[in-house]
Structures are given as C-alpha cells and as structure tokens.
Amino acid sequence: MRIVVAIGGNALLRRGERADAATQIRNVAAVTRDLAGLAVWYELLIVHGNGPQVGLLAEESERDPTLERGYPLDTLVAETQGMIGYWLAQGLGRHLPGTLVAALITQVVVDGDDPAFARPTKPVGPYYTDEEARALTGWTLRQERYGWRRVVPSPRPLEVVELPVITRLLDGGCVVVAGGGGGVPVLADRSGVEAVVDKDLVAALLAEEIKADLLVILTDVPYVIDGYGTGHERPIRTATPAELDPADFAAGSMRPKVEGACRFAERTGRPAAIGALSELEDVVAGTAGTRIRA
Structure with missing residues (x-):
C-alpha cells in the first residue's frame, strides 16, 4: 500500500517558538518517529511545508546590507527543501536502520499567467505586530488572528519535474521526501519565479501521479471544521467531494x-x-480526522 503524507511547516516550528535550528531538529525527531512507524508497513512519500522557514530566510536576506537585493523566493524554497529534507532524512534514518531515505530537490511547473501572481494569498514567515508591519515596505501584508503576516503569490501546480525519479525511488523501496514547500516554482522553460506553491495541492498531484492508495494531509486541528470561527462550529468526520466546497474555507490555510x-x-x-x-496513526486508520471518499 502506497501513502502520501503532507506535513505543515508548523510541524517543525510551532507558533510562539524561536526559529532556532535546535528547536526544529527536536520537533522533527518526534515527527519522524511517527512517520517511521508508517514506513514499516507502507510505501511512503512525505511532502513538507516550509512557510515559517522560507519567510524567515526571506526576511534575513532582504535585510542583509551586503546584498544588492534579497534572494528570490524560488531559490529560498530550494534552500529550505535541502535543510528540512536533511532533517527529515536524518531522523527517519535513525528510526529505520537499513532503509534508504531520499530527500529530493523538487521543481514544480506553474503557469506564468496564473492569476495568483496578481493576488498574493500564501502566508509565509512569522507574525508581526502593528509597529513591525508599518516598518516593512515592499511586501504584501495581511492581518490575521495573531498579527500581520507576509503573503506571496501561490500559483497552481501543473507538473512535478522529478516525478520519474520519485516513482523509481518508491518502486525501489526508498522512503522519499519530495515536493517540499510545494516544490520550487518554475516555468515550462525551468526558469524560477517569485512564488510559493501550496504543498497540499502538490501532495495531491503527487499522490495521483504515483497512484497512491491514500493521501493524508496533517495540520494542527483534529478535523475539518464547518463554520469555523462563527460560533456554530461542527467537525466534519466524513464527506464526499460534492459535499465540500473549498471556497467555504480560509485561503492559504x-x-x-x-x-x-x-x-x-x-x-x-x-x-x-x-x-x-x-x-497520525489514527488518521491513517480512519478512526480520527476527516475522511473524504469519492
């Protein structure tokens, strides 16, 4: 049985934690223990988020006085893929001695005319206070529950460039980490673009292409909630695609x-x-979380 598991960037860096490497390495140790338990029984492809991490690196790069301009987002996505992929591979290797773990720098093709480039919605980086937000120029900021946050374009993924490599590695018995941060956004000619692709949409695309038996998307809430924030909240335990309208839920979340x-x-x-x-184990087994069946 083949499973794709998508974990958010907040699995490594939780709200309110300092973005120290030691903190994230400690958090990833717990995540990889649970993922390794799945890998014993299933062929496993892991997709990870990078919102907190890529936002932090973007801010550092923009403020570096030795640079003429900050590093572009596509390059920073690749950088976080290497960093987080290394941490995940390291942790999984400790729990799965003798099992090959491969973390791939993954490119995802997007359309340069995607309307998302004109409507940034994807939150990255930390939350800012009102005072901090006023000092940030040249960024698109959005006020959220915990403060202001930078938002960037998030075009739809069309194709995963490294799909043949991913498939061969899974067929060969490897645990694969790919599509990190939604993949490095590139155009058809492989030139990078200033954007962050949503990792959940890329996980769904990968799961379809590799013929996965189950797609698992992990977050920090136990269910999809109908009427979230309205005072009439209701957990959704099972649903069909026809019963769920994505437009009813928060963009970028x-x-x-x-x-x-x-x-x-x-x-x-x-x-x-x-x-x-x-x-995680109960979500895979179908005894927890929201299950969506055709």
Missing part, C-alpha cells in the same frame, strides 16, 4: 487542504484524510 483532498478522491476514487499531526 484549510482551503488548499480541502481542495487537494477532494481533488485526489474525485480523480482517483481513493480516499483522502485531513487530521492532526499528533493523531
């Missing part, structure tokens, strides 16, 4: 998770699940 899960279930006839990282 739950919306791409619902959209990716529904797309996979609808296009393949196989189930998808959305649930809490802390309940």
Whole structure:
C-alpha cells in the first residue's frame, strides 16, 4: 500500500517558538518517529511545508546590507527543501536502520499567467505586530488572528519535474521526501519565479501521479471544521467531494487542504484524510480526522 503524507511547516516550528535550528531538529525527531512507524508497513512519500522557514530566510536576506537585493523566493524554497529534507532524512534514518531515505530537490511547473501572481494569498514567515508591519515596505501584508503576516503569490501546480525519479525511488523501496514547500516554482522553460506553491495541492498531484492508495494531509486541528470561527462550529468526520466546497474555507490555510483532498478522491476514487499531526496513526486508520471518499 502506497501513502502520501503532507506535513505543515508548523510541524517543525510551532507558533510562539524561536526559529532556532535546535528547536526544529527536536520537533522533527518526534515527527519522524511517527512517520517511521508508517514506513514499516507502507510505501511512503512525505511532502513538507516550509512557510515559517522560507519567510524567515526571506526576511534575513532582504535585510542583509551586503546584498544588492534579497534572494528570490524560488531559490529560498530550494534552500529550505535541502535543510528540512536533511532533517527529515536524518531522523527517519535513525528510526529505520537499513532503509534508504531520499530527500529530493523538487521543481514544480506553474503557469506564468496564473492569476495568483496578481493576488498574493500564501502566508509565509512569522507574525508581526502593528509597529513591525508599518516598518516593512515592499511586501504584501495581511492581518490575521495573531498579527500581520507576509503573503506571496501561490500559483497552481501543473507538473512535478522529478516525478520519474520519485516513482523509481518508491518502486525501489526508498522512503522519499519530495515536493517540499510545494516544490520550487518554475516555468515550462525551468526558469524560477517569485512564488510559493501550496504543498497540499502538490501532495495531491503527487499522490495521483504515483497512484497512491491514500493521501493524508496533517495540520494542527483534529478535523475539518464547518463554520469555523462563527460560533456554530461542527467537525466534519466524513464527506464526499460534492459535499465540500473549498471556497467555504480560509485561503492559504484549510482551503488548499480541502481542495487537494477532494481533488485526489474525485480523480482517483481513493480516499483522502485531513487530521492532526499528533493523531497520525489514527488518521491513517480512519478512526480520527476527516475522511473524504469519492
């Protein structure tokens, strides 16, 4: 049985934590222990987020006085793929002696005319206070529950360039880490663009292409919530794609998770699940989280 598991960047860096490497390495140790338990029984492809990490590196790069300009987002996505992929591979290797683990720098083709380039919605980096936000120029900022946050374009993924390599590695018995941060966004000619692709949509695309039996999207809430923030909240335990409208959920947050899960279930006839990282085994088993079936 083949499973794709998508974990958020907040699995490594939780809200309120300092972005120290030691903190993230400690967090990833717990994540890889649970992922390794799955890898004993299933062929496993792991997709990870990078929102906190890529935002931090972008801020550092923009403020570096020795640079003429900050590093472009596509380059920073590649940088975080290497960093987080290394941490995940290192942790999985400790729990799975004798099992090959491969972390790939992954490119994802997007359309240069995607309307998302004109409407930034993808949050990256830390939360800023009102005072800090006023000092930031040249960025698009959005006010959220915990403060202001930078938002960047998030075009739709069309193709995963390294798909043949990923497939061969899985067929050969490797645990694969790919599509990190949604992949490095490139155009058809492989030139990079200033954007961050949503990792949940890329996970759904990969799950479809590698013929996965299950797509699991992990977050920090136990269920998809109907009416979130309205005072009439209701956990959704099971649903079909026809019963869920991604537009009913927050852009850059739950919306791409619902959209990716529904797309996979609808296009393949196989189930998808959305649930809490802390309940990974139960989400895979179908006893926790939201299950979406065609």
